Amino acid sequence: MPSREPVFALIDCNSFYASCERVFRPDLAKTPIVVLSNNDGCVIARSYDAKPFVKMGAPYFQIKDVLRKHGVQVFSSNYALYGDMSERVMSIIESMVPTVEVYSIDEAFADLTGIPGNLTTFGRTIRAAVYKGTGIPVGVGIAPTKTLAKLANHTAKRLQVETGGVVDICDPAKRDWVLRNTDVGEVWGVGRRMKAHFETMEIRSAMDLAKADPWTLRQKFSVVIEKTARELNGTSCLELTEAEPAKQEICSSRMFGKRLTTIEPIKEAVATYVQRASEKLRAQNSLCKKLRVSIRTGMFSPEEAKYANGALVELPYPTNDVRLLTKAANEAVHRLFRPGFKYSKAEVLLMDLRQPGEFTDDLFAQSQPQAAEKVMSVLDEINQRWGRGTLRTGNVPAIPDWGMRREMMSQSFTTKLDHLWIVKSN
Numbered sequence: 512m513p514s515r516e517p518v519f520a521l522i523d524c525n526s527f528y529a530s531c532e533r534v535f536r537p538d539l540a541k542t543p544i545v546v547l548s549n550n551d552g553c554v555i556a557r558s559y560d561a562k563p564f565v566k567m568g569a570p571y572f573q574i575k576d577v578l579r580k581h582g583v584q585v586f587s588s589n590y591a592l593y594g595d596m597s598e599r600v601m602s603i604i605e606s607m608v609p610t611v612e613v614y615s616i617d618e619a620f621a622d623l624t625g626i627p628g629n630l631t632t633f634g635r636t637i638r639a640a641v642y643k644g645t646g647i648p649v650g651v652g653i654a655p656t657k658t659l660a661k662l663a664n665h666t667a668k669r670l671q672v673e674t675g676g677v678v679d680i681c682d683p684a685k686r687d688w689v690l691r692n693t694d695v696g697e698v699w700g701v702g703r704r705m706k707a708h709f710e711t712m713e714i715r716s717a718m719d720l721a722k723a724d725p726w727t728l729r730q731k732f733s734v735v736i737e738k739t740a741r742e743l744n745g746t747s748c749l750e751l752t753e754a755e756p757a758k759q760e761i762c763s764s765r766m767f768g769k770r771l772t773t774i775e776p777i778k779e780a781v782a783t784y785v786q787r788a789s790e791k792l793r794a795q796n797s798l799c800k801k802l803r804v805s806i807r808t809g810m811f812s813p814e815e816a817k818y819a820n821g822a823l824v825e826l827p828y829p830t831n832d833v834r835l836l837t838k839a840a841n842e843a844v845h846r847l848f849r850p851g852f853k854y855s856k857a858e859v860l861l862m863d864l865r866q867p868g869e870f871t872d873d874l875f876a877q878s879q880p881q882a883a884e885k886v887m888s889v890l891d892e893i894n895q896r897w898g899r900g901t902l903r904t905g906n907v908p909a910i911p912d913w914g915m916r917r918e919m920m921s922q923s924f925t926t927k928l929d930h931l932w933i934v935k936s937n
Contacts, residue, residue, distance in 0.1 A: 516624070516655055517537045517619055517622070517624050517655060517656075517660075517747045518622070518623040518624045518625075518626070518630065518653065518654075518655060518656070518681060519580065519621070519622065519623065519653070519654060519657050519747075520608070520620070520621040520623050520630075520634060520651055520652065520653045520660060520663075521614075521618060521619075521620055521621075521651070521652045521657070521661055521663070521664040522618065522619050522621060522637060522638075522641070522649050522650075522651050522662040523617060523618040523649060523650050523652075523664050523668070523702060524600060524602055524647050524648070524650075525559070525647075525648045525649060525650060525668065525676075526544075526556065526557065526559055527556070527560070527593065527597075527616065527617035527647070528546040528555070528556035528586075528593055528644075528675050529544040529545070529546060529557065529558035530558075530648060531589075531592055531593050531596045531603070531646050531647070532544055532546070532584075532589075532713075532921055533558075533584050533646075533926075534645070534647065535594070535921070535924045535932070536709055536739050539584055541560075541584065542560075542583075542584050542803050543557075543558055543560040543561035543564065543581065543583045543584065544557070544558040544561055544583070544584045544585075544586065545557050545558075545561050545565055545578065545583055545584075545585055545586070546585075546586050546587075546588055547571050547585065547586070547587055547588060548588060549588065549765060549766055549920070550766050550768060550917075551571055551587055551917065551919065552568070552570065552571060553566055553568050553569060553570045553571060554568060554569045554574075554753075555567070555568075557586065561583050564577060564578065564581045564583055565577065565578065565583065565932050567615070571585070571867050572698045573688065574730035576654070576869055583650050584647040585919050586919050586920065586921055587918070587919045587920035587921075588625075588917070589709075589900070589917075589918035589920050589921050589923065591923045592921065592922075592923050592924060592925060593616060594616065595925045596645060596647060596925065597616045599619075599645045599716055599925075600641055600644075600645050600647055600649070601619055601646065603640055603644045603645065604619055604621060604637065604639050604641065604735040607631065607636070607637055607640060608621040608622060608626075608637075609622055609624075609626075609896050610622035610751055611751075612752050612816060614752045615888075618664075620657055620660065620751055621637075621924045622751050623653065628654050628682065630679050631653070631678075631679045632921065633773045634651035634653055634677035634679065635651075635676075635677050635698075637651055637674060638651055638676055638677060644791050646830065648676070649676070649677070650664050650667040650668045650676045651664065651667060651677045652664025652665070652667055652674065652677075652678055652680075653677070653678065653681060653688070654679075654680045654682070655680040655681055655682060655745050655747060655748045656700075656742040656743075656746065656748070656749070657678060657691075657742065657747070657749045657751075658698065658699050658700075658739055658742035658743055658749070659742060659743060659745070659908065661699040662680070662681065662689055662690070662693055662697070662698065662699070662717060663680045663689065663697075664817045665679040665693065666679070666680075666689050666692075666693070667838065676885060676901075679781075679856065683825065683932075684743075684833035684929060686745070686793060687772050689717070690717040690721055690733070690743065691716060691718045692716075692720035693716060693717040693718075694715070694717070695709050695710075695714055695715055695716055695717055695719060695720050697717070698717050698720060698739065698743070699739070700735060700736075701720075701739070705736075705890050706734070708732070713799040717743060720738060720740055720743055721744050721919070723740055723861075725737045725740050725898070727742055728740050728821065737851060746899075749814070750854045757795045757796075757797055757864070757866070758791075758795065758864065760860060760861065760862055760864065761788050761792055761799075761861040761864065761866055762788070762789040762858065762859070762860045762861075763784040763785070763787045763791075763859045764784060764856065764857065764858035764859065765780070765784065765856070766856045767780060767854065767855055767856065767857075767858075767913045768853055768913055770809070770815075770853035770855055770916050771853070771913055772850075772852070772853055772854070774776065774844065774845070775855055776912065776913045777806060777844055777848065777857060778841050778844050778906060778910070779906055779907065779908055779911060779913070780843065780857050780911070780913055781806075781841065781843075781844050781857050781859060782798065782904060782906040783842050783907050783908075784836045784857060784858070785833060785836050785840045786833055786837070786904060786907055787901075788835040788836075788859050788861050789831060789832075789836055789861075789887075790894075790899075791889065792861055792864070792892060793823070793831045793887060796863065796866060796867070797831065797863055797864045797866060798828065798829035798830055798864070798866070798867060798879065799826065799830060799831065799836065799861040799862065799863065799864055800825070800826055800828075800829045800863040800864075800865070801823060801824065801825055801826065801861075801862040801863040802824045802836060802839055802840060802843070802859070802860070802861055802862065802864070803821055803822065803823045803824075803843075803858075803859075803860040803862060804821065804822055804824070804840050804843035804844060804847065804857070804858070804859055804860075804902060805819070805820065805821030805825070805847070805857070805858045805860075806819070806820065806821075806847050806848070806856070806858075807819035807820075807852055807854065807855065807856050807857075808853055808855055808856045809853065809855040815853055816851070816852055816853075818849060818852045818854075819848075820847050821847070821858075822843040823862075824840070824842065824843050826839055827877055827879055828877045828878050828879055829865060829867075829878070829879065830879045830880070830883070831884075831887060832883045832886075832887060833887065833890070833904060834883075835883075835903060836861075837906065839861055840859060841906075844857075857874050864921070879891045890902055913929065
């Protein structure tokens with residue numbers, strides 16, 4: 512029986528953060544939207560109709576008047592909402608295709624190999640199902656390789672009116688049209704610096720890169736660029752990855768909403784970051800043997816004294832117990848803190864991560880008690896059911912005074928009971 516040629520789809524949410532905000536604010540359907548980074552620092556997301564007025568990464572304090580002038584709605588980042596909406600989108604996609612690789616919070620590769628019928632029609636079915644179930648618009652690119660699927664998706668968004676948000680380039684003629692009409696800088700993995708190198712070689716379009724000699728690209732650049740060129744030619748070099756490999760380090764850090772000058776709020780912040788990092792640790796079923804805590808002042812104001820330091824803590828045994836991790840982190844903060852400084856940020860880094868049974872200590876070495884594992888299991892179950900932070904260690908405040916500035920944050924419509932929509936009848 513002949514082998515089937517692979518077919519990939521990339522399903523990518525359109526202006527995802529802005530789209531999430533619009534789901535629960537239908538009055539903003541035709542209003543340009545931008546979303547800001549932590550502490551309302553700079554623009555990290557824009558709706559399509561906001562792009563003419565603001566650049567990505569622009570500092571908010573510099574563009575306030577411009578946004579107001581053009582009627583752009585501004586939101587603080589609401590990651591609880593975005594994460595929950597992402598899970599809903601991915602669940603719908605997973606229910607419709609055999610295999611899914613969640614590539615990022617707003618996009619996923621799907622394996623369409625062997626699916627009968629017209630794939631463009633199937634792509635529109637996926638698009639309609641996601642929109643009906645979540646209110647999030649998506650683009651769908653279909654192709655024989657992942658790199659081409661990315662390009663097809665880019666074309667679907669660029670020519671949304673003409674394509675209906677779905678582009679299938681499994682046909683060689685359609686693929687060649689997309690390659691000829693796509694700048695090489697739009698190819699997956701080609702950044703600004705790489706594009707500049709390509710232009711010196713007269714490689715300006717995706718088609719030029721596809722026609723370039725793969726071995727020359729490998730020698731001059733890397734095997735990654737060689738594979739990119741082969742993928743543009745229709746040879747699949749990148750497989751679908753269903754499970755993300757366990758992280759070797761887990762970091763949790765945030766800028767404070769204001770400068771801190773005493774140790775207690777810093778300890779609260781560090782305990783909060785430990786709680787989040789330990790949740791990620793347990794989610795990938797790992798244990799941690801080392802922990803690093805660092806604190807620092809603002810580094811750019813000439814009027815503030817500068818200080819930055821970190822401390823590495825060796826834990827008594829590999830653990831994912833938030834209580835033990837918090838205790839070790841607090842001890843580190845006591846070692847690091849120096850009075851007389853205005854602190855702006857703290858970071859917690861979990862290191863030396865292994866799966867249970869991978870640590871090779873001696874026979875008499877201490878190990879994590881089974882009771883601790885049961886307590887952590889109950890902790891996670893409660894927080895998954897009732898919302899993050901429902902159950903937490905005593906030194907993690909519910910509403911911290913030092914928390915990030917989020918003066919324009921929308922409600923957590925899908926993750927907090929007291930933020931649910933209220934429907935009033937006349």
